[in-house]
Amino acid sequence: MSISINAAFDSGNIRVVACQGDVIDLEIVADHLSDFYQWFHFRVAGARGRTLTFRIINAGGAAYAFGWPGYRARMSTDRHAWRQVDTGYADGVLTFTATIDSELAWFAYFAPYTLERHDDLVARIAAKPGVAHRELGQSLDGRAIDYLTLGSGPRQVWAYARQHPGESMCEWFMEGLLERLTDPGDAIPADLLARFTFHCVPNMNPDGSYRGHLRTNAAGVNLNREWHAPTAERSPEVLCVRNRMDETGVDIAIDVHGDEAIPANFIAGYEGIPNWTDEHGARFTAFGAAWAAATPDFQTKLGYPVAAAGRANLAMSTNQVANRFGALAMTLEMPFKDHDDNADPEFGWSPERSKRLAHGWLEVLAAFER
Ligand code: ZN
Numbered sequence: 001m002s003i004s005i006n007a008a009f010d011s012g013n014i015r016v017v018a019c020q021g022d023v024i025d026l027e028i029v030a031d032h033l034s035d036f037y038q039w040f041h042f043r044v045a046g047a048r049g050r051t052l053t054f055r056i057i058n059a060g061g062a063a064y065a066f067g068w069p070g071y072r073a074r075m076s077t078d079r080h081a082w083r084q085v086d087t088g089y090a091d092g093v094l095t096f097t098a099t100i101d102s103e104l105a106w107f108a109y110f111a112p113y114t115l116e117r118h119d120d121l122v123a124r125i126a127a128k129p130g131v132a133h134r135e136l137g138q139s140l141d142g143r144a145i146d147y148l149t150l151g152s153g154p155r156q157v158w159a160y161a162r163q164h165p166g167e168s169m170c171e172w173f174m175e176g177l178l179e180r181l182t183d184p185g186d187a188i189p190a191d192l193l194a195r196f197t198f199h200c201v202p203n204m205n206p207d208g209s210y211r212g213h214l215r216t217n218a219a220g221v222n223l224n225r226e227w228h229a230p231t232a233e234r235s236p237e238v239l240c241v242r243n244r245m246d247e248t249g250v251d252i253a254i255d256v257h258g259d260e261a262i263p264a265n266f267i268a269g270y271e272g273i274p275n276w277t278d279e280h281g282a283r284f285t286a287f288g289a290a291w292a293a294a295t296p297d298f299q300t301k302l303g304y305p306v307a308a309a310g311r312a313n314l315a316m317s318t319n320q321v322a323n324r325f326g327a328l329a330m331t332l333e334m335p336f337k338d339h340d341d342n343a344d345p346e347f348g349w350s351p352e353r354s355k356r357l358a359h360g361w362l363e364v365l366a367a368f369e370r
Contacts, residue, residue, distance in 0.1 A: 003052070007042040010114040011168075013212030014042035014193065017057060022050055023124040027058045027195045031213040033220030038062040038260060039166030039212060044100065051099040054107065060092025062067040063214055064111075067260030068094050071337050072348060074111055077102040082111040087240075110258070110336050111351045113162075113171040115210045117141075118203050121175055122146045128182040130193070136201070137240025145240055150181050150200070151193030155369065158245060158253040158327075163223040164215045166210030167258030169334045169354045171287075174202035174256065176355025180362055192366050198273065199248060199268035204237050224255075227320035242320075250325040252369070255317045259333040263340040264302040265357065267291075267330040270322035272307030273314070282329040283328045291364045296342040297357055330362075 005024065007014040017025040026052035030037040040056065053186055059068055073096040074082040076119040085107075087096040098105065120230040125148055126133035136147040161170035181189045181198060192198075203209060207218040216222050221234050230238035259266075270276070291298045313318040322329040334357065347353075 001127050001151070003047045003050075004045045005042055006045070007040075007212065008041070008163070011112050011212050012043075013037075014040050019098075023053045023055065024058050025055050028056060028062065029212070030219055031208065032211060032218060034213075034222075035214045036063045036213075036222075038064060038067075039109050039214040041112050041212060042106070044105045044107070045103070047100040047105065048103055049101065049112070049337055051097065053095060053097045056094040057092075059094035064260035065092070067336065069262060071260075072096075072287050073350070074108050076106045076108075076111075077104065079106055081347075082108065082350070083346055095187055108143055109166065109348075110168050111172070113168040113175075113209070113351075114208055115203075117207065118146075118171060118209070120172075121178065121202060122148070125178045125182060125224070129184075130181060133195040136244055138238055139205070139207045139237050141207040141210075145237055146202065147241075147244065148178065148197045148200045150178075150197075151196050153192075153196040154195055155196045155251045156199065156248050157196045157365070158199045158248075158250050159203075159256070160204055160254075160317075160323070161256035162202070162205045162209065164257060164312060165203075165205045166213075166214035167256075167334075169258045169336075169349065169351070170256040171202055171289070172351040172354035173332070173334065173358045174200065176358030178349040178361045178363065179355070188363055190361060195369070196252075196365075197248075199244070201241055204241065224257075224317055225315040227317045228314045238317075245321065245325070250321055250327040250329070252331040252365070253318070253321045253327045255321075255331045257331055257333050262302050262333065262337050262359055263335050263337040265298045265332070265334050265339050266300065266303040266355065268304045268318065268349070269306070269331075270312060270319045270329055272309055272312030272318050273323040274310065274312075275323045275326065276309070276312075280322070280326065280328075284330065287328060287330065287368055289363070290368050291361070294364050295357070295365050296358045297339050297353060298358070299339075316343065
């Protein structure tokens, strides 16, 4: 029986180049109308009992090829548990090997979060007491931008994720956030919902998510470079969210992302915005320190270099929101690899840990804003 490889499904991405014995050469398909690619997700059938070597031969041209060293691909036989497999990177080729003892196996860059799962999440959370749902707008392909509000407090918290659709850990984080906020037996959300109103967009980029994109929407636009001037033609996903923010105001914001290279959780801030003050910046620093003190799954040593005074890119959401509203704004980056300070050799960074990180973020928020 011959092996078949398929990615024609929700969030799938791969192209088969050659299949020679147990070695399969593959390419990741670039985002539509864009050069970005790094997300892959495909299924293998007909391989039970074989040890296969997959070679992604265009890995060297990926958006963040410098992130491949130290990375390990994920494999699942049930689409629930995603384990790391032996992976190496050399000469522009990402190679991973797996022995398949099941009828079917799936491989992905990170545990996927399909659009179907997004729909299930929205349905489940919207049905909980005290939750309001609104379709804020539509994507270029006509998909809903789902927006959930919780709580009645005077301070406005915005949590939004997956501007970059291949960063699937982001929506696992949002699932954790929304589940904790709607847990009736938990004292933390009861306290938070009295002090804050939460505005949540669990998926900013449904088109890219479904299409198996890494970084862009259906028009090849990087949504996190649109926040200074979003348009209905290029970036309706950002336009509808920013317009709603203008109505509600923003006191605290978290924009949830994944990073291809750095093996740690960290937040990036808004250094260099025109409205910068040292007091504003000190709140960001203090929040990061409080989070690092609260859990071994967060740290502040590794992260991005900061912009010089006046040099912030206001096309990026965290800079725009910090500057526009004076918000304590943060870009959370979770790893595709692992959080090395607290590593898990079997799963690496994972859906469960992304969800727990969100639970912890709410605890830090509850204590921080007293
Ligand atoms: Zn990102």
